[in-house]
Amino acid sequence: MNIILLGAPFSGKGTLARKLTEDFGLVQISTGDLFRENIKNGTDVGMLAKSFMDKGQLVPDSVTVEMLKQRIAQKDCQKGFILDGFPRTIPQAEALKKIAEIDTVIQLDVPFDEIRRRALGRRTCSKCGEIYNTSTYDKPTCKKCGSPLFQRDDDNLETVNARLEVYANQTAPLIDFYAERLFVVKGQKDADATYQIVKNFLKGKI
Numbered sequence: 001m002n003i004i005l006l007g008a009p010f011s012g013k014g015t016l017a018r019k020l021t022e023d024f025g026l027v028q029i030s031t032g033d034l035f036r037e038n039i040k041n042g043t044d045v046g047m048l049a050k051s052f053m054d055k056g057q058l059v060p061d062s063v064t065v066e067m068l069k070q071r072i073a074q075k076d077c078q079k080g081f082i083l084d085g086f087p088r089t090i091p092q093a094e095a096l097k098k099i100a101e102i103d104t105v106i107q108l109d110v111p112f113d114e115i116r117r118r119a120l121g122r123r124t125c126s127k128c129g130e131i132y133n134t135s136t137y138d139k140p141t142c143k144k145c146g147s148p149l150f151q152r153d154d155d156n157l158e159t160v161n162a163r164l165e166v167y168a169n170q171t172a173p174l175i176d177f178y179a180e181r182l183f184v185v186k187g188q189k190d191a192d193a194t195y196q197i198v199k200n201f202l203k204g205k206i
């Protein structure tokens with residue numbers, strides 16, 4: 001079962017992907033991680049990507065798709081994979097179509113106002129990196145290690161609005177693109193409740 005997670009920033013894709021990985025034995029693939037690994041290991045496609053990045057240019061979709069193609073050919077992806085953060089545009093979705101069969105697209109539907117609240121309420125531990133939100137945890141220090149929490153520079157309204165605009169323009173059209181295999185779930189405050197809905201939907205399919 002190959003799954004794409006679709007949703008705006010702060011919609012909870014990462015958390016959902018982690019839970020699905022644990023319960024269903026699917027492999028979570030993020031293109032950000034793929035880039036880092038390929039560059040670190042000095043693979044041909046990694047060096048190609050780096051040549052663009054060094055020039056301050058965007059890495060062409062064809063390079064990203066080649067990395068993906070190599071990754072999903074690996075043995076651990078036999079049961080399936082979860083793509084989190086790719087594709088982000090229609091051309092990327094067209095390219096993906098040529099290398100993989102996508103069974104289900106799960107869209108996490110969270111109102112933009114709620115996303116802004118989540119972004120502005122995010123607090124990060126200065127020592128262990130644990131992430132909290134003031135809506136569920138409003139203490140100044142980390143529950144795990146006791147270190148002070150801080151607000152990251154890019155968790156501000158301007159940055160979040162800019163990211164939401166890119167999402168609305170480039171990524172939201174994928175909802176129509178994948179209409180035939182789309183499962184929409186309202187992203188709730190409680191990530192466990194959201195996960196239960198997805199889990200029930202996937203049960204028996206995997």
Ligand SMILES: [Zn+2]
Nearest residue numbers: 125128142145
């Ligand atoms: Zn901590």
